[in-house]
Amino acid sequence: MEGIKGAIKDALDFSDFPKSERIGIIIFYIYLLIFPWVVSSSFARAVMIQFLLFALYGMGWNTIGGYGGQVALGKAQYVGISAYTVAMMMILFNIPFWVSMPIGVFLAVLWSFMIGYPLFRLKGHYFAIATIAVSLVLQDIFRNWEFVGGERGLSLPFKGTPNFLYMQFKSDVYYYYFMLIFFTLGLFYMNWFRKSRLGYQLRAVKANEDVAASLGINVRWAKIKAYAIASAFVAVGGAFYAVYHMYIDTSSVMHLELSILIALMAMLGGAASLWGPIIGAAILVPLDRYLGSWIGGAKGLLGLDLIIYSIIIMLVAALEPRGIWGIVEKVRAKRG
Amino acid sequence: MKILQVNNLVKRFEGVVANNNITFSIEENEIVGLIGPNGAGKTTLFNCIAGYHKPDKGKIFFNGKDITGWPPYQTNVEGIARTFQVIESGGDMSVKEEIMVGGFCRTSNRYLAMKEAVEIIEFMKLQDVQDMKLTELPVAQQKRVGLARALATKPQLFMLDEVAAGLTPSEIEEMKELIVNIQKKWNLTIFIIEHVMQLVMGISARVIVLDGGVKIAEGTPDEVAHNEEVIKAYLGERYAKVRKG
Amino acid sequence: MGFFLDAITSGILMGLIFSLIALGLTIIFGVMNIVNFAHGEFLMVGMYIAYWCNVLIGLDPLFGLPFSIAAGILLGLASYYLLVRYLLRGPMIAQLFGTFGLMLFIRYLALFIWGPNFRTVSHGLLMGKSMLLGNVVVLDLSKVVPAIVSIIAFFIVSYVINNTKVGKALQATALDAEAASYMGIYADRMNALAWAIGGGTVGLAGGLMVNFWYITPEVGLLFVMIAFATVALGGFGSIKGAFYAGVIIGVIETLVGVKAPSFKFTIVYAAYFIIVVFRPQGLFGWKE
Known part of the structure; x- marks a missing residue:
């Protein structure tokens, strides 16, 4: 009981952030709260819903990718597993969302353990490519599965x-x-997570696995746990996606590009920081949607939005791999 | 009471025998030195005990329990902590956070881990640098952080791998004092690899000497310093003959 | 039985192309420990170059090869000097994302310029011609010739790397870039060379493939994944490994394709996963 109380206190406690950041997040949150009353455009609302969804995906990825430093590029498969679970349970048995969502999340987490166990024998590039390979296999299976x-x-x-x-x-x-x-x-969960034992241990794993092991950390197991948490996050998002769009297929919920986008949100904003994925999603989602609606659909301009995307990715990777939040921290360090 | 017992340990790397049939034991609350020329197999022995290498032959007992081939995190949880020769860290953690990671070994409660870290930071006199990153510190401070985070896991056996390498003479004196104080404060058993004789001979009750993967001598610092085999290993065959006359 | 032999031979022929695609990837990885996600896009560009040479100036795909190779080399060098050099300073995650961004950039630039249509080269010296092998197996010339060119390319690249000064310098960099730099070998130049060879060989593969494969801006991802599987099976950084592994993957892919066409590439991805998990050093061991 004491532990749960402490966890809730940690989750609600943002006091270790500088005052400017706390004020910033409060203003931003108030904006989020009143947004639908201020803006009635259904397109703008759709963009905001997508922003929240991708911020959630990005926060999840941040556990394994940001804090743990493991470049997992197959997160879309967990979006897919839970989206398909929700859809199928409703189609076949008329089961409500609030029942099927937890089941979808459970199945996604179960799959993540099954995949994570062999996956985390691998490191670096081998790991990153393997995550893509597994998600492509699953996508192929679902695409060819008439059921x-x-x-x-x-x-x-x-x-x-x-x-x-x-x-x-x-x-x-x-x-x-x-x-x-x-x-x-x-x-709130992520705010607790970053202060939790696993949060600290993952950062130690990212820094140096041998040292981490010398401090009593079961490196592989820590990664598997974080991978499962990340999967649970994106699975919640996937379940929501299914009922929100009322239509899913492998290219909308299982595609490699979705996996990349999830990782990119966190990377661009700043991996291993609480605000990173939110900032990343706040920039990329509107950019994508508005670019897409203004120029992507126009005749003869196919793919221009994705070209701009890819330029951003290359610039961030080459100039400031710690993302936008990394730039903010650099500027702040110079001043103070 | 024997805290560590190593029996007939053998470790090979692709034909090279790094540790050959090594047997020794360490008593509780002892400070034992491990010396030998470069390539003698000292770090390999550490790695076998702490679980970074799997021995090809032989047994390792810790508090009477067979821990041969256990993975590193398990040996640590069991009560063995070690430091590394080169303090590497590519991470973004502050010194305090690094030490807290050690604290999290025994508890999942952040406040207890923090309390532990604060206590060790004070003991190690790291207060001024606790918010800095490891890579921003001078070598002597980095070594202290390395000791601190391992200590935070509350070990019974503390294995130090060349903590004095790269330090100035005055820093070595401080380190010597620090190790003795650590041993006293937490009642630890300390097993120490060291090239700096000033340090290892000064604090060890007993010294084990390796050469070419074999244990060639064991005894008090004084005995070892006058052992023919040891002198030969360190200074070569010729010097030993000259000394003999 | 004849049908089985057919599948095996066409698998070997396709596999030799896979080998050639993987060659550049394994060299770049061997020299500088970087995985080039844009490798499939280099292939795609090589294909488009051959296609346009054919459509615009009526050049047979066989004679368009030098242009595909040149395009591949230029692309490799440009990627190295404009992007990869800067990625090297960052952590591994930045390197992954950097070449991933490059992949998206080239792919969607191609989509932007050339549109999403599937294109094929319809006339060529090799097309529609075949030969019989022992009255049982029909060999499609449009695959036989590319396979032979692939073998020649492997021979040349292996010879250069094992028997010339510059090749030895490249190997030295692969073994230990820092030590090599003390001997006056500039890692920077060797890296660029690796990217040039990598780009050139995969450009060549692209030029060969238009003889029997369709061309679209999206063709790259499929082949880069196959190349990853090939490199993993052969052992990261191993040239010999890439050669044999490509053939093995080609045969597996074709045999599965006969029974379950929609899963013929799925099996390749699954193979990658199983290989790296259970035999991470590949069939032929690490480069060291």
Whole structure:
């Protein structure tokens, strides 16, 4: 009991951040709270929902990728597992979202243990490529598996009337606030996580695995645990994606590009920092959506949005691998 | 009471025998030195005990328990801590956080880990640098952090690998004092690899000498210093003959 | 039985192309421990160059090869000097993302310029011609000739690396860049050379492949994954390993393709995973 109390206290305690950052996050959060009342454009709302979703994905990736320093590039498979679970359970047995989501998350975590155990025998490049390979295998299987819709994908049955149990609403405002709740819980969890034993141990693993082992850390197991946590995060997002879009296929919830994007959000914003994935998502998601709607769809300009994307990736990797938050910290260190 | 017992330990690397049939034991609360020329197999022996290498033959007992071939984290949890020759860290952690990682070995409670870290930081006089990163510190301070984070795991057997390498003479004196104080404060058993004779001969109750992977001598610092085999190993065959006359 | 032999031979022929694609990847990895995600995109560019040589000036794909090689070399050098050099200063994660960004950049630039359409070279000296082997196996010339060129390319590259001064310098850098630099070998130049060889050989592979494969901006990812599997099986950094592993992967891919066409590449990804987990040193050991 005492432990849970301490954990909750840690999760809600942001006092180790500088005052400017605390004020910044409060202002940002208030903006998030009132956003649907200020902006009524459904496109803008959709962009914000996607921002919250990707921020959640990015926070999850940050456990294994940021704090643990393991370049996991197959996170989309866990988005897919839980999205498909939610969709299939609703199609076959009419099971509500709030029941199927935990099952989807559970299956994703289970799969992550099964994959993580052999995966974490590997390091560096071997690991990164292997994560891609596994997710491609799963994607191929789902694409060719008629039971789960194969190439056609799955459409969720429409209930007709707004329904909380199945997460079907008339207005996207509802989706927005549910996503905001997930985002908020995710943020509190990560705030606890970074101060937890596993959080510290992962950073030690990232710094030097031999030293970490000499301090009583079971390196492989620590990585597997963090990988499972990351999978749970993206699985929650995947379940939400299924009921929000009412349609899924392998290219929307299992594609390699989604995996990359998830990692990129955290990388761009600043891996191993609490704000990094949020900043990354806040920049990349609107950039992607607005670029996509302005120029991506225009005739003859196919792929331009992704070209801009890739230039950003290369610039960050070459100039400041610690991302935007790394630049902020550099500037701050110079001043003070 | 024997805290560590090594029996007939053999470790080979692709044909090279790094440790050949080594047997020795360490008593509780003892400070034991491990010396020998470069390539004698000292660090290999440490790595076998701490679990970084799997011995090809032989047994290692810690507090009477067979720990042969255990992985490093398990030997640490069991009560063996070690430091590294080169303090490497590519991480973004502050000194205090590094030491807290050690503290988290015995507890999952952050406040207890922090308390542990603060206590050790004070003892090690690292207060001024606790918010800096390891890589920003001079060598002597880095070595102290290396000791501190290993100590935070509350070991019974503390194995130090060349803690004095790269230090100035006055820093070596400080280190010597520090090791003795650590031993007294926590009632530890210390096993120390060292090239700096001033340090290892000054504090060890007993010294074990390796040469070419074989244990060639064992005894008090004084006995070892006058042992023909040891002198030969260190200074070569010719010098020993000259000395003999 | 004839059908089985057919699958095996066409698997070997395809496999020799896989070997050639993997050659550049394994050299770059061997010399500087970097995985080039954009490798498949280099291949794609080599294919487009051959295609346009054919369409615009009517050059047969066989004679377009020098242009594909040149394009590959230029691309390799440009990637090294404009991007990879800067990535080397950062952590591994930055290197991964850097070449990944390069992959996306080249792919979508190609999409932007050339559009998403599938293209094929429809006329060529080798196309539609075949020969019989012992009255049982039909050999498609458009695959036989590329396979032979691949073997020649392997022979030349191995000869250069093992028997020339510059090749030995490259090996020295691969073994220990710092020690090599004390002997007056500039790692920077050797790295550039590795990228030039890597780009050139995969450009050549692209030029050869237009004889029997379609061309799209998205063709790269599939082949880079196959190349990863090949390099893993052969042992990272091993040239000999890449050669044999490519053939093995080619045969597996073709045999699976006969039974379950939609899974013929799935098996390659799965193979990569299983190989690196259970035999991380590959079939032919590490480079050291």
